[in-house]
Amino acid sequence: MKRLQLSTRGPEFSHMVYGTWRLLDSKPTAQEINRRLNTCLELGITTIDTAEIYGLYEVSNGWGRARAVAGAAEQARTGDQGRHLRAVLLPS
Secondary structure (H helix, E strand, C coil), X not given: CCEEECCCCCCEEECXXXXXXXXXXXXCCHHHHHHHHHHHHHHCCCXXXXXXXXXXXXXXXXXXXXXXXXXXXXXXXXXXXXXXCCCCCCCC
């Protein structure tokens, strides 16, 4: 996956972006949201477009539930929190 670096020391983004505006339209489970996220990561898509207002503020809640489930499952499996996602907040 091609990457875009904003500056020599700045954040790096994948050229493809996973959009979450309609993430909850299909009423996915937390496990399904994590499956989608893991598929993105496996494909090298590390840029995720999301905002608190998406889905009338419910998309953020869905992400939170999914990451909590993933963290608990990884910790139970390995005793470690596993992969951590890093957020880069850009001004709107």
